[in-house]
Amino acid sequence: MSDNSAQSYWKSNIRIVLSLLAVWFFISFGCGILFVDALDNIRFGGFKLGFWIAQQGAIFVFVVLIFVYIYLMDKLDDKYNLENAEENQSAPRTSSEEDAA
Numbered sequence: 272m273s274d275n276s277a278q279s280y281w282k283s284n285i286r287i288v289l290s291l292l293a294v295w296f297f298i299s300f301g302c303g304i305l306f307v308d309a310l311d312n313i314r315f316g317g318f319k320l321g322f323w324i325a326q327q328g329a330i331f332v333f334v335v336l337i338f339v340y341i342y343l344m345d346k347l348d349d350k351y352n353l354e355n356a357e358e359n360q361s362a363p364r365t366s367s368e369e370d371a372a
Contacts, residue, residue: 280351287343291336299329 302310307321315323347353 276351280347280353283347284344287340287347291340295329295333295336298324298332303329 302321303325307325310321310324311319313320
């Protein structure tokens with residue numbers, strides 16, 4: 272992978288991570304602490320929504336974000352053809368390939 276391609280890959284990677292962290296922060300801190308009083312006016316399964324998000328919802332969102340991260344990183348790896356680059360680097364060279372090089 273060239274230097275420009277590697278920089279672009281890591282910028283995209285950081286953008287994905289920061290976006291997912293922002294969602295997690297909003298759900299866990301925003302909905303679980305800051306907006307809990309407003310969310311408590313809504314009932315979810317017999318419980319106040321603010322309470323439910325603080326106790327269980329943030330954990331569920333975190334697990335979903337893990338799967339979203341896996342999906343987005345697979346797409347990013349495919350975009351930069353990273354799997355083929357790793358195979359080429361890790362494949363041992365045969366003596367005939369070394370002679371040709």
